[in-house]
Amino acid sequence: MTKLRNLTSAEIATVESLGTTAEDWSRIRVSEDFNPRQLLHSRLTGRVELASGARIIDSHVGNYRIGERSIVRQVTSLECRRESTFGNGTPVATMNECAGRTVLICDALTAQAAYAMAVYRHRPAFQEAMRRMVRDRAELRRATMGSVGRDCRIAGARFIREMRIGDRVTIDGASLLEEGTLCDGAQAGIDVKASHFIAAEDSRLDRGALVERCFVGESCILSNGFTAADSLFFANSHCENGEAVSIFAGPYTVSHHKSSLLIAGMFSFFNAGSGSNQSNHLFKSGAVHQSVHLRGCKFASGAYIMSPALEGAFTMILGHHSFHHDTSDFPYSYLIEKDGRSMLMPGANLTSYGAVRDIEKWPARDKRSVGRDLINFEEYNPYVCGGFVRAVNTLHALAEADPDAATYNHKKVIIKSTMLRRGITLYNKAIVASLGAMLAKGASCPDADGRGRWIDAAGQYVTKRAMEELLDDVERGSVADFAAFDARLRAFAARYDDYAHSYAEELLAGVLGHRPDAQEVADAVASGRNAHGAMRRATDADRDRDCSIEMAVSYGLDADPDDPGQVREDYHAVRGLE
Structure with a gap:
């Protein structure tokens, strides 16, 4: 804010x-070049400060600072x-409605x-230290005057308070904004x-969105009547039309359909199909249950999950599931409904082009x-x-326990023996x-x-050991604010490749029975390229099937029956295929 003075x-x-x-004109202050x-045509109440080039037109403003060139x-x-x-210090009942x-x-x-604060509830000293960080931040922001920064445009809005x-x-036509940032x-x-x-950098609330007690992360969009309460949304999430209550929406959580209902769950790199319903319908002891859908899960249209439930990363969910499954040991699977039961196809999503497309599109759509x-x-x-390693070990253990079984029951899901054997092959590759x-x-x-277990902390891959060491330091007070907390994780992220290399070396040593030498590492790299190539051939074949001429039903609508060429031409013109 430039130097201010009273009006003459x-x-x-x-x-x-x-x-x-x-x-009271004595409480109105303006820039030297006012x-x-x-x-x-405006009304000013309380204290009002107007920076250089700022304008107030046809409005009521009270107890606000208006930054340079803002209108x-x-x-x-x-x-x-x-x-x-x-908004700083607002309690958000994420993941658990109670x-x-x-x-x-x-x-x-x-x-x-936020992930650490939501997940590590069994560490009360850490929780209190994090709450203290938030309270310190809230005190830093505490004021009796609101503020508008530089180069803002606020037009056609009704009530903007605190x-x-x-x-x-940009605020254009908002009905009510209060107690927020x-x-x-x-x-x-x-x-x-x-x-x-709180709405973070470059986020957008638009077209009738209704938001209460929420954090909306960087470059997130909540629009088209989407209703959200007690929820956290992080980078590049995009939700329209539906409803969310008490959810932890990690990066790239997407829901576009009016009929989507997401309650009491954790999501990340997630897509909700039309009619998706992840809700808490067990109220014997209150709305205490939750579901977690690990990174990359996707709900097909009409999918339903009754909490509590847990799915492995990159799982495709089809149908209704109400038996409280846990498939966390089986990433890249299909979870389908069969005769009213939950059936798992371990590793089946490894052959799907859809999973490859998702992985490739996320960095391309990063708007931060x-x-x-x-x-x-x-x-x-x-x-x-x-x-993958846990999946192979679990599938082998199931098969060894009953080699002749046609189906296996594991944590409330059914696995066919044929799917079990196929899963082992896919996971090994x-x-x-x-x-x-x-x-x-x-x-x-x-x-x-990088040895040992890794976790996905709402988008960041990090060793569990490194996370727990960070939490220890928060409890001890050596990490005392959000900047220091973030700096520790950024230091790990800067060397992610080295940590991942260390993890892979340890895993290869376990396979070989000794520390790998340079040639063995080179051989593993070559084998990895071959395996990746084979997997891509499978996913490319899946894409080709989806794009084949057999899928041209309804194309070339007015084509002559004896001229399939017109159908093909229309199909290729629309699909953009060679």
Whole structure:
């Protein structure tokens, strides 16, 4: 904010002649280069500060700072009626409707910090330290005046109350914004109603979105009447039309259909088909249950999950499932409904072109400019590879326990023996491909220890050991704010390839029975490339089947029956195929 001053008597007279009144002109301060035409047909109450080039037109403004070159036009009321922290410190009952995993939000929150706060509830000292960080941030923001940053445009809105608005923010036709923060570049559009919320950089609330007690992450979009309460949304999530209550929506959570209902769950890189319903319908002891759909899960149209439930990464879910399954040991699977039961096809999604397309599209659709959340996009990584290894071990154990069984029951799902054997083959191939990809990158460094279990912390692949060491340091007080918390994880992310290389070396050593030499590493890299090539041939064949002429039904609508060429030409013109 530039140096401010009071208006002169002549300026006050001119401003009043232009239709603007003030409750008390002594509490109105303007920049040195103030022009009376910056205030037109408006009403000012309380303290108002106007920076260079800022304008207020046809609006009521009370207790607000308006930044350089920003305009407030035709706003019923932009006011700060009381002391506020502008959404900082708001409790959000994510994942659990009974508030068992409540996360206090603030404008420094990241997906990784929120993940730790939601998941590690069994560490009370850590939880209290994180709450203290949020309270410190809230106190830093506490004020009796609202603020509008530089180069903002606020027009046609009704009530904006107790809001902290960053730079380059656009508010166009919003109905109600209160007790919240819009960070730099955020947008709030027509008929939006939002309260007790924080919207991160370049996020967008639009077209009648209704938001209450939510964090909306960087470059997220909530639009077209989407209703969200007590939920967290992180980078590049895009939700329209449907409803979300108490969800943790990790990066790239997508739901576009009016009939989607997501309640009390964790999602990440997720897509909800039409009619998707993940809800908590067991109320014997209250709405205490939750479901977790690990990275890359996808709901087909009409899919239904009754909590509690857990699916492995990159699982495709079709049909209704109400037996509370746990398929976390089986990434890249199909979970289907068969005769009213849940049937698992282990590893079946490894042959689907849809999974490949998803993995390739996510980095291409990354719209972030700040990079608030940490995201790993690597297809072959220690987290999923660990799932492949557990899947092979589990499937072998099932087969060895009953070699002649036609079907196997495992954690509330049925696995056919044919699918079990096929799953072992697919997972082994994926392990080889993963090892080769990880060994081909990074370096063998003693100080980059990637051995042991890895986790997916809302988008970031990190060793469980590194996460727990970070939580220990938070409890001890050596990591005392969000910047320090984030810096530790960014340091790990900067050397991700080295940590992944270390993990792969350890896994290869377990296979060989000794530490691999340079030639054995090179052989593993070559084998990985071959395995990857074979897997891509399978997914390409899946794509070719989906794009084959047999799928041209309904194309060439007016084609002559004896001229299949017209059908083919129309099909190729529309599908863009050679």
